[in-house]
Amino acid sequence: MTQTLSQIIGALGNSKLAKKYETQRSDLKRQFQSAWAPDGKLANRTQTAYALSLAFDLLKDEKQKNTAADTLRDIIKNNDYLVGTGFAGTPQLGFALSGINSTDVFYRMLLQEKVPSWLYQVVMGGTTTWERWDSMLPNGTINPGEMTSFNHYSFGSVANWMHQFIGGIAPLEPGYKTVAIAPIPGGNLSHASATYISQYGTISTDWTVSNGKFHLKVRIPPNTKAKVTLPGTQKTKTVGSGYHEFTV
Incomplete structure (x- = not known):
């Protein structure tokens, strides 16, 4: 909570007060470690x-x-x-x-x-x-x-977890101005889709696993960009608004 409060206050431009709450978080963390995980x-x-x-x-x-x-x-x-x-x-x-x-x-x-x-x-x-x-x-x-x-x-x-890890949609900037697209297939799922309606428009993903191939469809709204990471790869590709398809 103190970390979130520090981030909010920092975003509002009060760096001195933000530092105060960040220091409180560090103090509380040390107290937790001492009392509950020595x-x-x-x-x-x-x-x-x-x-x-x-x-x-x-x-x-x-x-x-x-x-x-x-x-x-x-x-x-x-x-x-x-x-x-x-x-x-x-x-x-x-x-x-x-x-x-x-x-x-x-x-x-x-x-x-x-x-x-x-x-x-x-x-x-x-x-x-x-x-x-x-x-x-x-x-x-x-x-x-x-x-x-x-x-x-x-x-x-x-x-929330399903949206970010199965659907693969997560914000990288407030309001999803920049969005991470990084679905992680698992279990016995062979298909999943997710949609998020941001202030810029609809962000959507749709993926399938078939014949050993992972196929992803992505839609990014105007005035935003996405950093796409496909499962099993370490590479991230930045794309702009529009419709995109990827296969790996």
Whole structure:
């Protein structure tokens, strides 16, 4: 929060106040490390704890980050690749895994159909995201506990990750003046598409995997540009507005 506040204030031109909040972030980070990760291992061994520490860059050095990455992958594997996060951890879980080059792990979680998972809700007839992973029990009865809303967005926050990593659309400048196009196929998906309506117009991607080839269609609105990175390559190509196709 303090980092975001610092960035907002900096964008508004108050560099002195922005520096104040950036300093606060550094102080809070040191306090977190001292209280919760003195030896590089978090006090709570949960998906949420490790996902948040990685996503928000709270650990001290690369050694600790690598240890945390290995631990998060291990926690997920031992949980049979089922989701183990709640309202706080779910929005950052996919980003944390992609940040440690484990997008494949999150794809595996995303496509699970057992409870708790996103597709469990679909299998059980859900048409909107539920408040709890098991608002409806496997036998078709309503969970007798509290928090059983069948239209509650919190776990739907995964859509942000899906948009950026499956659809491959992410902003590089405020308002999507410059946009990154970098879809990462995975799981058993052979096709995906995504659309974002920016202030400049519609940004869209559509990709397919067929016969070992990845084919991508991109549409970029006027007065913007995109930096396109194809899966399995390290090269980025900058394109302007219009329609573009790529195959790799």
